[in-house]
Amino acid sequence: MPLQTCVIKIGSNVITQESGMPDFLRIKSLCVQVASLKNKGIRVILVTSGAVAFGRKNLKLPEKTNPVLKKQIWAANGQIALINTYQNLFADLGFAIAQILVTKEDFRDRKHYLNMKNCIEGLLSQGIIPVINENDTVAITELMFTDNDELASLTAAMINADTLILLTNVDGIYTGPPDHPDSELIHHVDSKSLDLSQYIQAGKSSFGRGGMLTKLNMAKKSANLGIRVFIANGKKEGVLDDILDGNAICTHFEPSPVKHSPKKWLAHGEQYYKGEIKINEGAKKALFSQKISSLLPVGVISFSGDFEKGDILRIIDEAGNRIGLGRAEYGIKSLTEKIGLKNQKPIIHYDYLYLFTHD
Helix, strand or coil: CCCCEEEEEECCCCCECCCCCECHHHHHHHHHHHHHHHHCCCEEEEEECCHHHHHHHHCCCCCCCCHHHHHHHHHHHHHHHHHHHHHHHHHHCCCCEEEEEECHHHHCCHHHHHHHHHHHHHHHHCCCEEEEEECCCCCCHHHCCCCHHHHHHHHHHHCCCCEEEEEECCCCCECCCCCCCCCCECCEECCCCCCHHHHCCCCCCCCCCCCHHHHHHHHHHHHHCCCEEEEEECCCCCHHHHHHHCCCCCEEECCCCCCCHHHHHHHCCCCCCCEEEEECHHHHHHHCCCCCCCECHHHEEEEEECCCCCCEEEEECCCCCEEEEEECCCCHHHHHHHCCCCCCCCCECHHHEEECCCC
16 A cells, blocks of 8 residues: 555644753754655654643743643744644755644534645645644634644544554553563554553653553554554654664554545544434444445434534434434434425535444
8 A cells, every 4th residue: 555645643742852942952853854755755644742741941931820821832932843843844855844723613514625625735735834733723622633743643634644643652552561571562554453442551741741552543544434543652763764664663554445435524523523323223224235325314312412404413312312413415404394304404424424344
């Protein structure tokens, strides 16, 4: 599988020292490696953490400062230094960059989502490297990504990337704590692999929000959408070149068949849905049959929420189990008139229907 379009997520622990200060030598090394990929004709999008670390370096705040405000201040200040560092390093290597700051809300609306996708595609068409980060200065809890692993996974799905590389400070997923002598690196994961979450202890990195469990979940979701995923050690010299050459010591997630673009958008819509639809057993069987089926009003038992055409709906069965997500073909007023009736336009068309493989 050739590498053509790649999203590379650089974690906070990769580009910070043990003290929490930025590691400029590591950032420079990664930029040189990205430039090498670019020179091979590969389209690269960077999703980078590190703004808070740069802000922490620049600004000493009183200990009593509210933790949320402290982070917002550091992020607002540090983002300037972070992006300037990337800009100067890539300029020396002959490449221009562009900054994109996003929140979860930017992925919720299909039209807004497509506008963002078109912007990134436009940058890539001009050979410009998009550098994406969460807008920590305005994101509040309910609008925050789990961490930048989720943002990278969303971005990879949005631009139809063939490869997602999650760089952290360990070689990948282990059968126990990475520093335990009996732990072994899991090199390959496919659809038949056992549930790896049993090996991962809950926790987060020193300087970021996320942990290995988030990486695992995002990697599995991306692989299910047809995106090849690598979790690798960004502190290892030449790690990107090793991944390209197939020589990297890492965890590789084998991709499933590629899903269509709308289904990729919906796959990440669990937290964005505006309404919920309960369907009967007959409709459930139709959706999961081998025959391509849309969701018709005749199969709808009830619904809740306040939604319009284009909003994401969550689908549940009679027992309340989550079975899928879909884009509403019309709003709540029209569905109220059509519910339970035959020969009506689908409330969710098959092209905009994503069914969960496991629950």
